[in-house]
Structures are given as structure tokens and as C-alpha cells.
Amino acid sequence: MLKFWKKKPAETTSGQPAAAPTATESAPAAAIPHEADATSLDNAATTLSEALSEATPPAEAPGEESPFEVPPAEAAPAKRSWRERLSGSAFARGLSSLFIRHPKLDDDLLDELETTLITADVGVEASTMLVEDLRKRMHKREFADAGALLNALRQSLVTLLVPVQQPLKVTGHQPFVVLTVGINGVGKTTTIGKLARRYRDEGHNVMLAAGDTFRAAAVEQLKTWGARNNVPVISQGQDADSASVIYDALQAARSRSADVLIADTAGRLHTQGGLMDELGKIARVMKKLDAEAPHEVLMVIDGTTGQNAVSQVRQFRQIVGVTGLVVTKLDGTAKGGVVFALAREFGLPIRYVGLGETATDLRVFDAEAYVDGLLPANIGHG
Template sequence: MLKFWKKKNDPTAPKREAAQDDVDANAPQNADAPAESVAPEPTREAPSAAPEEIAAPEEKAPRSWRERLGGSGIARGLGGLFKRNPQLDDALLDELETILITSDVGVTASTTLVESLRQRVRKREFADAAALRNALREALIEQLRPVQQSLDVTTHTPFVMLVVGVNGVGKTTTIGKLTHHHLAAGRKVMLAAGDTFRAAAVEQLKTWGERNQVPVVAQGQGADSASVIFDALQGAQSRKADLLIADTAGRLHTQGGLMDELGKIARVLKKLDADAPNEVLMVIDGTTGQNAVSQVRQFHQAIGVTGLVVTKLDGTARGGVVFALAREFGLPIRYVGLGEGIADLRPFDAEAYVDGLLPVETDA
């Protein structure tokens, strides 16, 4: 049975004022009673609501990678290419190169890949275009395999996941989906509403908390983000949660002050746990294109990103940015977002991803 806390609004709890100027110096000491928390007790048992009950109707049978990714620019481009060009010739290779470049794979990665295929064509390694297609599939999978590294949250308790990224990329939605995923695995999860910039962001996270029946540690809009997340970690430690997922405000990588705030959050957390945060998960909007590469570079410099989530790959994304990120940084791609529903976050799988873009069977 799911065990709930009574709604905890301890009147003795010190209400934290809005932004603290120097959290480093005045780190909160009693975060067991966060200023504002929606607090059913985290539980090791699976939530009473089954995934099917939480998910929107269309998520009852999660759609395949192919269904989700088939509409992307790269999938349509590659599908059409092999349909139009049954002949194994230079025109096919030239068009392949154009498709890869215009799908955000990146110029260097695209030309290198196509050049290596061209040489193999010259050596007569392929009997026909179908053989080339298979070799292309293999080459694409090879590029992604090194970044397929799942996130093990059992290495530390509580495991602290800090979710960062620019505005609107899908951070809060991803947190909701992650919570669902880890609850289903029987973990105690808590959330920290570290996006104190937008009032709506706190409400949005609380809604995900209620939906998943997990506590959300929050303060008001304008509160100090590091303070909220510090409170939440104290709470997670005392309540023996397995996982604390902290939201942060969306920020442009060009906003120096806000980028510095991320470093401050990490420093403040280390006062409680020298290893925290255990994962800095950067969320990337898959429709952003090559700009995603500079975003990751800046965030990585500011806080040391340890894993990526690429969202919105189901929509109008060109789909190639995943290859560009893999090649540029080699950072683990932990998950991909293939839709807005709670079950639409998938652990990244290189082969499934490439299958979604270019299926094994010649259905093109």
C-alpha cells in the first residue's frame, strides 16, 4: 500500500524569505521543514496509480521508435533517398551527404561518413544500393553507441540529479517523466522546484508532483534557487529518499549571471554532500539544430554536464543533432523525449534510434 504523509505545513518551520544574497555563507540549516512542500511520503513501493492510469490514453501502448521518429527530417530524407536512387552511384552519395548536413548531423561528421562510404563503393564492397544502406545504418549506429550509457541512480543515496538547460527545452516535463519512471522502479523520489524565476514553473512542477504523488520542495517565485535545492537535499537525506530531482530555471547560455548561479547551486549542495550533484542532466531541444552544440559547450563549462536528454525528437526535429552531439562531446545521452506524454521518455538506445530513422527492412 502506498503510505502518504499528511500534508506537511509545519507552522514552526522557518519561512524562507525570497532571494538570499549569499547562500554560501548562510546555507539553511533546517531544510527538513521546507517553506512550502507538497508532501506525500516518498515510498519504495510503486505508486498506487499504474502507469496506464497516469498516462494519457494514447500512451497506453507506447508507440515505436519508428512511429515517433519517422516524421523527422532525416528519416524522411533517407527514406526518400533510397526510394529514388536504386542505383549505387555518385549521385546517391552526394544526395546522402546533403541530407545529413541539412538534418543537423554537422558538416564534418557528414562529409567524413560519406567519404568513408565512397571509398568502400570504390573498392566495390557493396553489390547495390541496399548494401550501402545497410552499411550506412551500421555507421550511424557506431557513431551513437559510445554515448549510449544508461544512468544508474543507485550509486548514491540520495542520488541528486540537477536538471539544466535553456528556456522551454522540456526540463520540467522531463522531470515529470523521470519521476514516473523511477517510481515505477520502486524508488523514493523527491522534487525540488529550483526554477524560482517563473511562478508558473513552480506550479508546473507541483502538478507533476501531485500527478506522481511525490513531495515537491518549493519556495515562492524569486526565492534563491540554491537555497531551495539545499533545503530539498536536507529533506531528501532526512527522509531517506533514493532520488532527488532538482529543476532549475531555463537560461540562455549567454546569460553570464544565470550561468554562474548553476555553479553556486553545485557549491551549496556540496556542503551537504561532497558528491552532489551526482548527475547534471542537460536537456536539449532536438528541434534546435546546431545551436544545441554551443549550448552544451557553454553549460559544460559552467557546471560540468554529465548527461544529456534530447527532447522533441517526435516533432519537426531534423533528428541529426543527436549525431552532432555524440561526435562533438561524447557525453552520455541518457534519454530521448519522443512525445509530451509521461511514458514518452526512453532510455537512449543507439540501435533503436537509427532503426527509427532508417529501418532494417527496405520499406523506404
């Protein structure tokens, strides 16, 4: 029978046992006693592997992120194209329907186009700007037909997004600290797990900090991601002080010369002042160890929330100085236009977009690929 050693309490920098709650590190494999022979070691590895793959995470509370989003450890399926992922969005469906119903090049087409853009969450200001520019060009007879107008729309949309097409480079600091923020349910913890895998595959030494102590499921979900990706996770118990957890994690990352530390945070509603105060505290505590930390404040946004995402970014940006965005769930019921609204309103870098559930579906944002994935394939540019 396997024996497992009980983990010793963490120590403070003075060498004395730390006060409860104690920060713990989740390692990819459990300790096995030295007296086990080769056969028992093989059996242990098989047992632990099966336990990891079959374990059922704790049930989630209503309105929280699902702990079941961690993909299986086996190889992910072939990556699908941007068009395959985005063609089902309301934006893509709306434009396809519009040009089929109204192929004639006139002002009525442009009026309906403006309505379609607004309905797809592009926003009133951005939609009006795009359509009025097309209207002026149409009256100058720059377009031979509706297909030419669609090509012009494509170029205008790409032009709007190119300035925010700025990939995140986790270099220049060691460790490079990524603080992730966002409300519950946007896919924040899952995004962290996917980022950990991406950076690990790029050759970086990655650590995670389970700073969402408000939800026990978030801590367990992050530990599962860590185990799957062979990435250590620093955590404490539920309701522990989030700033303390992240401070401990930054100390550990510095002592081990980690390349990247990704810290999770609580995601209670952005209208709650307590959450914003907590995020501000986390940023201040980090600066006690590194005056420039966090080096990236990455906000995760649910693409299905539409214009509400704009108000979320506005409030989080005021408190923690958001420096980059991740827009998730764009492959499902998302309208897709919120990306344009965010680019127009804030000009913040869009680092990644989520186009599915597997780790490879977290894509580095590509303005042209995104626009082409939304536009009809059979009219104009495809």
C-alpha cells in the same frame, strides 16, 4: 464543509522559524480535520480528485515551457514503436526520398547523401566522415547496390552512437542527486516529472526540488507532477534564491532517506552570464552537504534546435560539468540528426530521448532502435 489547516512555517535546524521566503513541501493530498466522519472523508477524496484533474494551471509567459504538458492521471496509451515515432522526422523523410529518387549506386548518390545528412543536423564533420568512408568502400566494390550501401550507413550510424548509449543508474549514493539544466522551452520541467514517475515505478523513494524560481509556472507544473505521482516537492515562492531551495531540498531528502532527489533549475538563455553564475552557485552549495553532489548533471536539449544545441551543451558543460543528456521532441519537427552531432562532438552519455508527450515516451536511449527508426523501412535494413 471541509476544513483545511493552515500549514505551519518551516523551521531551521536550530528549531526557530525560518526567514521568508519559507520552503514548503507540496504533498499529494491536503490535510483533512480529524473530526470528519467516513462519509465526509469519501466526499473529500472525490472533491480533491476532481479538483486536481480539472484545475487549470496559470498561463505561461511567452517563450516559456507550457504548464499544460502534464499528462492525465489515467493509464497512458499503448507505447508506439521507435519507427512510428521517428519516421516523420526530416532525417527519415530525407533519406527515404533520396533512395527513391536516386537508386543508382554512384558518386552522385553519395554527394546527395552528404547534403541530406548535413541538412538533417548531423553536422558537417560527422557527415563528411560518414560519407567519405562509404565512398572508399564503394570504390572497392564492397556494395552490390544502393540497399547494401544503406545497410553500411546504418552500421556506421549505430557505431557512432553505441559509445553514448549509457543508461543512468540512480544508485551508489543516498540520495542520488540529479541536477537538471537547460534553456527555457526544451521540456526540462516536463522531463523531470516523467523521470520522477519512472524512478517511483522502479521502487525508488523520490523527491523533487522546484529550483526554477524564475518562472512561477515551472513551480506549479512541478507541484502538479508531484501530486500526480505521489512525490513530494520542496519549493519556495517565485524569485526565491534557487540555491537555497535546492539546499533545503537536499537536507530534507537526507533526513528522510530518500533514494533520488531531482532538482529543477532556471532556464534563461544560455548567453546570460547571470544564469551560469547561478548554476555554479547551486553546485557549490550542494557540496556543503555532500561533497560529491550533484551526482548527475542532466542537460535537457530540444531536438528541434539543431546545431544550436551543440553550442548550448558546450557552454553549460563549461560551467556545471554536464554528465548526461536528454534530447526531447524528436517525434515532431526535429530533424533527428543532432543526436549524431552531439555524440561526435562531446561523447557525453545520452541517457534518454523524448519521443512523445506521455511519461512512457521518455525512453532510455537505444542506439540501434534510434537508427532503425530513422532509416527507410523498404530499402536495406528495416
